[in-house]
Amino acid sequence: MxxxxxxxxxxxxxxxxxxxxxxxxxxxxxxxxxxxxxxxxxxxxxxxxxxxxxxxxxxxxxxxxxxxxxxxxxxxxxxxxxxxxxxxxxxxxxxxxxxxxxxxxxxxxxxxxxxxxxxxxxxxxxxxxxxxxxxxxxxxxxxxxxxxxxxxxxxxxxxxxxxxxxxxxxxxxxxxxxxxxxxxxxxxxxxxxxxxxxxxxxxxxxxxxxxxxxxxxxxxxxxxxxxxxxxxxxxTDADGRKFGKSEGNAVWLDANLTSPYAMYQFWLNQDDAIVVSLLQKFTFLSRERIAELERAVADEPFRREAQRVLAYEVTSFVHGSDTTDEVVAASAALFGGGALDALNPDVLDQALSSLPTVTVTPDSSVLEALRETKLVSSLSEARRAVTQGAVSVNNERITDAESTFEGRLLHQRFAVLRRGKKTLAAVRVQS
Known part of the structure; x- marks a missing residue:
């Protein structure tokens, strides 16, 4: 952006x-x-x-x-x-x-x-x-x-x-x-x-x-x-359901009730069928630019360019561009597109709140964390995933089945546990 x-x-x-x-x-x-x-x-x-x-x-x-x-x-x-x-x-x-x-x-x-x-x-x-x-x-x-x-x-x-x-x-x-x-x-x-x-x-x-x-x-x-x-x-959403507090699915403008990361993800996940309408209503983009994004939805929907622009524009309007840039960086870093330790810890905390979470101590086993977050169904499956190179902590591959979180925690508070490319969980230190 x-x-x-x-x-x-x-x-x-x-x-x-x-x-x-x-x-x-x-x-x-x-x-x-x-x-x-x-x-x-x-x-x-x-x-x-x-x-x-x-x-x-x-x-x-x-x-x-x-x-x-x-x-x-x-x-x-x-x-x-x-x-x-x-x-x-x-x-x-x-x-x-x-x-x-x-x-x-x-x-x-x-x-x-x-x-x-x-x-x-x-x-x-x-x-x-x-x-x-x-x-x-x-x-x-x-x-x-x-x-x-x-x-x-x-x-x-x-x-x-x-x-x-x-x-x-x-x-x-x-x-x-x-x-x-x-x-x-x-x-x-x-x-x-x-x-x-x-x-x-x-x-x-x-x-x-x-x-x-x-x-x-x-x-x-x-x-x-x-x-x-x-x-x-x-x-309303793509199925015609109203968003609002009475329906229990409100998106709040207060960052303490709906975090900037959660707001960004809300807009990013909108359906192709309504994204152009949302761009018209909720952004200040010109109709020429919205027409370009409408063509992108039709020609290359897998890129989700319209959703990314929508998410950036609305989150910036509500929370400011600087905060939104941090959110975008966090979203990318979670999936290996940046350094997790360089992120604003509060924004990283927001991002992790949407993931399955396990509470650990620094000497807790990575295998146990995999099982407790249901990234695997058993310790034996966790061991196989580690030895096959399919597990990472904070985007660093783990190959030793005896690994713990010692020395791997971000800001001494949390870590991102991943199996494969897109299956994530949050690890938080026991307070």
Whole structure:
């Protein structure tokens, strides 16, 4: 790799809307012609909300942040809303009631998620990102004022038709009034941001469409103004399964929850059928470069060039190019393409965490480690593999069946055990 692509719009598009459509980032929207014209004109203020229902943003949030960055590059003004109040309630899931988090926990997550958003959006210039917290305007509002000023504009029949609400109404447990009211709170947010910042566009996932339009309808009824909403497609794997925390397969943007190495491997392992779509949505590569990679997928899929570029670009955007370079070096070194002892020990530690692992002392037998990590099925098979030259420790071939890990440990902490070319295990020193 020669470094990540510059973070910029593709100059071959006349309008940022056209680029968003080409990249597959528009699943649904309000009046397309009016929205396209708005984005082609003077800068407008737009927002996207992130609820603190977990200690980190994740892959679905990254899709929104990249759309926000593209709009910001086009001159528009982003508001990043972290939901200090909506995070206390939780958007209703189609399956069951959310567990409410403690107020102190939500407050901590609000602060951290706000900082995360600033990593992806520019804080410079006339359209610098601004952080907002909806607790600032909901906390002072009385219940009576909320019902009189906001609630009167919502019709229960319409609210019941929202997909998540309808699904829960048909379930055994039903839905609480708190979660039922979530769409009213999100509508209140959009109206408040319109009044405070002249915000005219809200972004969100397509599964949030009912909440997005709750805001546009509230602004229309209460203020007589036509605002806009844009729903992006859900991010799914090649089989159509959604990635996310509720599905248990979230990819987190916090390096302590999903390491840079694990993130790189996630993108590297994407299927040929969806890699081009992911390049469009999650990178700033030009359509000319993506077309080249699409041809590479068709002509030489075994090289997985598109996946390698995707992994490098997205991991660099999230964690920086320097960290990604270390990850790439670690990935290569694991398979004999570099010196393991020259790697950043923390990155090497991340890489080893994905492998079968055995805990040893320096005088532990290599044969035993082979058996315990299931690289072989027995000690006799381990002995044969060693004497045949098929075993290595830290990319150095082992030929003595009596070998131990003494003098072979990296950073006195771990080693890479290999049988053959591609079967690996991690060895860690007993603490």
């Amino acid at each position: 020669t470094g990540a692509a510059p973070i910029r719009l593709d100059p071959t598009f006349d309008n940022v809307w056209d680029e968003l459509v080409w990249r597959g980032s528009v699943h649904v929207s309000t009046d397309e012609t009016a929205l396209r014209d708005a984005l082609a004109g003077d800068p407008i203020t737009f927002y996207c909300g992130f609820d603190p229902t977990a200690p980190s943003l994740h892959l679905g949030n990254l899709a929104q942040l990249i759309v926000m960055r593209r709009l910001q590059l086009a001159g528009h003004k982003p508001l990043a809303l972290v939901g200090g109040s909506t995070g206390l309630i939780g958007d209703p899931k189609p399956t069951s009631e959310r567990q409410l988090n403690e107020r102190e926990t939500v407050a901590e997550w609000v602060e951290y998620l706000g900082g995360q958003t600033l990593r992806f959006l520019s804080e410079d210039g006339d359209n610098a990102v601004r952080l907002v917290n909806n607790l600032d305007w909901t906390a002072p509002m009385s219940t009576v004022d909320f019902l009189r000023e906001i609630g009167k504009h919502f019709r229960v029949g319409t609210m019941l038709k929202k997909d998540a609400v309808a699904a829960r109404m048909d379930s055994e447990d039903g839905i609480s009034y708190a979660e039922f009211s979530y769409q009213v709170l999100q509508g209140l947010d959009f109206r408040e941001l319109y009044l405070r910042h002249d915000c005219l566009l809200q972004l969100g996932g397509s599964d949030q469409w009912g909440n997005l339009t709750a805001g546009t309808e509230l602004i229309r009824k209460a203020e007589g103004v036509h605002a806009h909403a844009l729903g992006t497609p859900l991010i």
